[in-house]
Amino acid sequence: MMAHPFQHCSACGSSGLIARGVREFVCPACDFQHFITPIPAACALILDAGGRLLVTRRAREPGLGKLGLPGGVVEGGETGEEAAARETLEEVGLDITASSFRYLVSLPNRYLFQGFVWPTIDLFYMAQIASFDAVQPQASEVSEWFALPLEEVPLDDFAFASNAAAVRALREARL
DSSP states (O other): OOSOSOSBOTTTOOBOOEESSSSEEEOTTTOOEEEOOOEEEEEEEEEOTTOEEEEEEESSSSSTTSEEOSEEEOOTTOOHHHHHHHHHHHHHOOOOOGGGOEEEEEEEEEEEETTEEEEEEEEEEEEEOSOSTTOOOOTTTEEEEEEEEGGGOOGGGBSSHHHHHHHHHHHHHTO
């Protein structure tokens, strides 16, 4: 695992960046500052008319084989709701409009990518649809999917603690 992701200065190309804390690294040649800041990600909590939650099994690392929720990095120019809708379509084939998603909670997370554990801020949005009949999982992302009663979702089986905490928050919001 890398201590930090900055091997070379992105301004001048020099190596040997100097740590000024856990999130700031400075180039010794040109003083350009590099920061490790949380990356925004959007995640979808989708319920059907029966109150069951769509849960996936991850088909890739990190968390291969563990449970997850549709989601991923927010792209430039997207709102969190738009990212939740896009990721839902890409991962499970459900075409849900961005305006159908409602914000629930934001939670910190850590995500291993290319040898570095990046901090993320996971934005959780919920939507309700009539049924999961149209689910078509993307095999590169999802190995299988489940429609589970909210109270029966196994929180200890999630790849990311933020996903389990979001399901907990949804349970509490629905009481």
